[in-house]
Amino acid sequence: MHKNPAITVFEHQSLRTDKGDPRLTNDQLRALQSYYGNGVSYFSLIHNGVQFNEFVGVLKIGNTLIEVLPKADKYTEDKGSWRSLLIDMLKVVSGFETKSTSNADLKLKPNTLLDLYFELFIKEIEYLLHGGLIKKYRKKEANNTALKGNIIFSKHIQKNVTHQEQFYTSFTTYDVIHPIHQIIYKTLLLLKQININSSLNSRIGGLLLNFPEMPAIKVSEETFDKILFNRKSLSYKKAIEIAKMILLHYHPDLNKGKNDVLALMFDMNVLWEKFVYLSLKKHCPKNYSIIAQSSKNFWKPIGGRKAKIKPDILIIKGNIECIVLDTKWKNINGYNPSPDDLKQLYIYHHYFKANKVALVYPGNYETRNGVYFDPDDKLSKKICSIITLEENKNIKNWQSEIFKKIDNWSNELVNGK
Numbered sequence: 001m002h003k004n005p006a007i008t009v010f011e012h013q014s015l016r017t018d019k020g021d022p023r024l025t026n027d028q029l030r031a032l033q034s035y036y037g038n039g040v041s042y043f044s045l046i047h048n049g050v051q052f053n054e055f056v057g058v059l060k061i062g063n064t065l066i067e068v069l070p071k072a073d074k075y076t077e078d079k080g081s082w083r084s085l086l087i088d089m090l091k092v093v094s095g096f097e098t099k100s101t102s103n104a105d106l107k108l109k110p111n112t113l114l115d116l117y118f119e120l121f122i123k124e125i126e127y128l129l130h131g132g133l134i135k136k137y138r139k140k141e142a143n144n145t146a147l148k149g150n151i152i153f154s155k156h157i158q159k160n161v162t163h164q165e166q167f168y169t170s171f172t173t174y175d176v177i178h179p180i181h182q183i184i185y186k187t188l189l190l191l192k193q194i195n196i197n198s199s200l201n202s203r204i205g206g207l208l209l210n211f212p213e214m215p216a217i218k219v220s221e222e223t224f225d226k227i228l229f230n231r232k233s234l235s236y237k238k239a240i241e242i243a244k245m246i247l248l249h250y251h252p253d254l255n256k257g258k259n260d261v262l263a264l265m266f267d268m269n270v271l272w273e274k275f276v277y278l279s280l281k282k283h284c285p286k287n288y289s290i291i292a293q294s295s296k297n298f299w300k301p302i303g304g305r306k307a308k309i310k311p312d313i314l315i316i317k318g319n320i321e322c323i324v325l326d327t328k329w330k331n332i333n334g335y336n337p338s339p340d341d342l343k344q345l346y347i348y349h350h351y352f353k354a355n356k357v358a359l360v361y362p363g364n365y366e367t368r369n370g371v372y373f374d375p376d377d378k379l380s381k382k383i384c385s386i387i388t389l390e391e392n393k394n395i396k397n398w399q400s401e402i403f404k405k406i407d408n409w410s411n412e413l414v415n416g417k
Helices: 026-035 079-094 113-131 153-159 179-194 198-210 221-225 234-248 268-283 339-351 395-411
Strands: 007-010 014-016 043-046 049-052 055-061 064-069 136-144 167-175 261-267 288-292 296-299 307-309 313-317 321-327 356-362 368-373 379-389
Touching (some): 007 014, 026 261, 055 113, 064 079, 113 198, 179 234, 307 339, 321 339, 321 395, 339 356, 356 395
Parallel strands (some): 007 064, 356 379
Antiparallel strands (some): 043 049, 055 261, 136 167, 288 313, 296 307, 313 321
């Protein structure tokens, strides 16, 4: 159970201090205002409040959680369903597979997205401890009574004028103290500080009792970029990915210390694109190639760098058919797509010599096919389709349905309908 219930809103909704239900406190608004502009802007500042945009996920301000859920149709207000859908989509896109130290059922039933990532991290570390922590070689300097390694004469003279029985040396040791474990220990300490789900407290405490104490480490993007995984350390990869997400998105309140902000937010357009791509890739037959973000040169200024175009998804069927898909996380409610979206697909037709192109939206409308006009204002043979994919609470079934719908569309003989 959480000490304070989460405030839950949908994408593009607002939270204010002066009206609406739920409301922000003045302290919470000040914390969000202070955080605003710190990297990616997940919301806009409005009068007496904030308005969220296309980013979804969770913001933790002190002991208050703000959940921002996706919502692809204007009718369904079931927050539980949208929360489950978001969590399942993130599991697919992130490739999380929870490891088990027993045959017990470890099916996750998180209350919020924050619970999901905290529990995933905890399970990864429980698994690593059960299998035994890896050791690495590291250089160390210390005073020893036995000559070990190479004497560092400047420090030896400085420290051992009155202790001639000691030697200050540099040597190599083989133990569990290395950056990977320092990052994990730092994350566990942070979880102990910021977790507000009482059901996870004892497990975090147990891990800190069993995990060896580590020297403090400062972390940045560069810290994680330097980590190279090998055969021995590959089992740590998921734990480090989650640790990176938590540590780099945590912003302590340096003034009062009560309204620290942790932001685990995801661009829903990017999430939708990756989810559709992985769903197609999972179910495609051997004669299909599913390619994400395939680029072609588009324009080059004199003396400058080339500009490229990148469709979201490219499908190659055999050696003959080329299909371009562009995903958009928005509900067009049966209306026409924006001219900009249609222009984009017209360009893909030409540059990729595509047989078919389509805009892919969430929703439950029938697939529509439209024809472009040529420069003489006559209908051409270039067809752009609109495909909508209705959400399914069973994520595996939804992935299968996505492939079937797009595959059936691609196999149709479109006759200008």
